[in-house]
Amino acid sequence: MVILIFIAVLWYSGLFFQTFFLHRYAAHQTYKMSRFGEKLCYVLTWITQGSNYLSAYGYGVMHRMHHAYADTEKDPHSPKYDHNLFTMMWRTKSIYQQINQQKVKIEEKFTKNVPQWEGFDKFASSWGSRIGWAIGYTAFFYFFATAWWQWILLPVAYMMAPIHGVIINWFGHIYGYVNFKVSDTSKNLFHFDWLMMGEGYHNNHHKHGGRANFGGVRWHEIDVTYYIMILLDKMKLIQLKPVAKVTREL
Incomplete structure (x- = not known):
């Protein structure tokens, strides 16, 4: 039971900062927050994602490119142009690293106002940090795993963020339903997204x-994340931009 709780905590805490900070703030800037709040989110993203930490800059720029080039050859991750989810995620990793390490020229529209903390990213993305977290996860399993099958979940702890990415970027473009006609294959993967x-x-x-x-x-x-954001807005920790009501087209 302890191991299952541990995996659930890693899953939802890491996912929260991915969707709240990396996605809705760094990539889309759907709300504002203080410089201190931004720095705190960097640290909390590192703590919750651990061995699979993602940079706000690398993620934000790549995600903007995904929206601009969705399901075209320039899309960083599209099931339409990759034979399987492993090749797609390997290509995604390569593009992410090139962006994050600034080894490729990016148009200004993709980098404008994307938060960047180079010193912290260098530390949090280092092999020392990633291996340290992996050792910590392994030690936790050593002390608390009570059945052999629980060890199967250890690679999930190591690779949590890529698994989150696969679910949305692969399966979310293949399975599900649509409310809107768009120029790509994006779908709503769940009716209630628990x-x-x-x-x-x-x-x-x-x-x-x-x-x-x-x-x-x-x-x-x-x-669920949006309702947490409403609470944070009421607490004056963030400032949400107005959300317009929309109606499905299909």
Whole structure:
């Protein structure tokens, strides 16, 4: 039971900062926050994602490119141009690293106002940090695993963020339903997105990329992350941009 709770905590805490900070803030800037809040989110992203830490800059720029080039040859991750999810994610990793390490020239529209903390990213993305977290995860399993099958979950702990990416960027472009006609294959993966905290409403998001609430188009589309953001807004920790009500087209 301890191991299952550990995996659940890693899953939802890491996912929250991916969707709240990396996605809705760094890439789409659906809200504002102080410089201190931004720095704190960097540190909390590192703590919750651990061995699979993602840079706000690398993620933000790449995600903007995904929206601009969705399901074309320039898309950093599209099932349409990769034979399987492993080749897609390997290509995604390569593009992410090139962006994050600034080894490729990027148009200004993709980098404008994307937060960047180079010193912290260098530390949090280092092999020393990643291996340190991996050792910590392994030690936790050593002390608390009570059955052989629980060790199968250890690679999930190591690779949590890439697994989150696969669910949305691969399966969210193949399976599900649509509310809007868009120029790509994005779909709403779940009717109620309990697994991905709102990220699964991918078709809604591709239609209204700058909207903080990924759900809310149908009655059952509850975006848990957005309701947490409302609470943070009321606490004056962030400042949400107005969210327009939208109606499905299909």
